Amino acid sequence: MTHSQFKSTNAKTSYIISQPNILFKDILFSTLFYRAFKVIFMSISVFYVGSLSAKSAPVWHMINCNTITQGDCHLLEDNSVYTLIDVGEARVAQNTLIPYLSNKGIDVIEHLFISHPHTDHYGGLESLALAGISVRNIYHNGLPKDVSDFNYKPEIFNKLLDSYKANGTQIIDVNKGFTLNLPNSRLFVLDAKKERQKDVNDYSIQMAWDAGGYRSLFTGDLNNNLGSKLAHNPEYQADILKVPHHGVKGIAPDSFFDNVGPSLLMVPSTRALWYHPRGVQVRNWAIKNWDEKNTHVCNNGFNGSVRIYFYESYLDLDPEIPNGTCPRIKWKLKPKVTPVLSAKKVSLSQISLLLDD
Template structure:
């Protein structure tokens, strides 16, 4: 049984909580988000992807890293300003330089990478994109560079699940090899890792440069795409997954890793029109700068580095 003194102390604590609620008129909200996803602006001149995920009392994760030159100007200062001295996990969605190139300046800045998931593409598929796309020898060089810095370089495959701490999990939904796929041989973009992040009641989908072939297949056959916030595939450009893919995701908010010129070009008109027609709020790196998604468990808050963050092209 509780002693009289303990009972009085508990009753007093409850009474004070009730009084505090009545005085303020509201129940206090968590002062800090439990998870933060920042779509870092590596889209100042040309397109790129870089997504930093920070879990309170948990892991720090980077998905893609942008071109090396822009990463040096944008990603590295952002990491340093936020006192990021290590990355627990890095995922490279696919073997294009605007997604993996920033790894080099990260290492040069002395930021420790513990594990990186970076699938080696099929050389024949890679060589088809010479000189504009995939560079097999450079990809090999980056693998060796990471190993030289004591990073564990691993392959990503469907079903891999990572516990990030504090109710957050990350799962590789799909990782096609470009050869043995349901749609036959694909390009490098359709080898993009499709990654789902979940925290409390919220879901986030990262899509790399998912294109029409695999995107169309997933729209018809996947039951795992639903998400609250979507990282729009392939910088929002025409070759990306079809509109049926957006319908399956059903996102409440869309974030686009794209510079203003690309987003406002004819190449992105289908994507712009779809989100506008569906009244989906959109944030674009080129307009918004760094885009920050704060997850408090029971609610989300999205903010932008630049106040004038309109994504509507005139």
């Protein structure tokens, strides 16, 4: 409405009230009615907006930290509470993760999980600090003191954690069963191996994220040795699987993927790794299950950053670059939920895909 329209309305209102045939009680009734209506309307509006806020859909952002090398960067957004699962290599995070967070106006991360201490998963901690993005809680799996490998140097990793601790960040060594309740979702640690493993990758924190009635599985760089042992564990069945170890050689076996039974694979990888001989196992599994079960695949190397909005009866899949196996769709996916971690006992359901344009 223009300013001149406001003037006209005000003049008309003054004219009506000045008419001698309008009784004072009518004016009083109209005024009281208006005030009552205004109070009721404002109350309904506040309740409605509050309800929308309280029930806003959780979002998983698989941020593309695979531009020049491999890396995991996952942002979970739940009613303005921000959780990161891994932060990629430092040099990549500076050019990908940091701008992504800045564009969303995020300068505080409430929770940050380091799946395991390899630099393509934790190196971005340096970039976050340089960008002035504060982190309130860092969760990790403390490895035996004498463990190290070609990439994991305990003195470097622990020094980085100590620098965060000195600036007020809480450092939490998680165990199996650790639960983080978010506004409209929940993270649950399925396992965090404390006993000696053959590979640093197998110390990766295994996590389930329940959001919107769906379960997503975050596996770090779960490798063949531990993956084989978990291949028949019903706790690991999920609707969406974050593919471990960037989908390359040494990865958990096909039997692990079969047990999870995902309807969607989220692959933090480069295009080159997907086509590389080291990626043949996951590539073949994905092709077979695309043909037989319409299992979808989103890959940073092909789809850029990918967002998934979790609603109660459907998902909104929103890749930066859509393609045939990772389209931009409203996905009426029937949840396949395991009863193991749920308060109510629910049975597993068959994969059912109904895609809307």
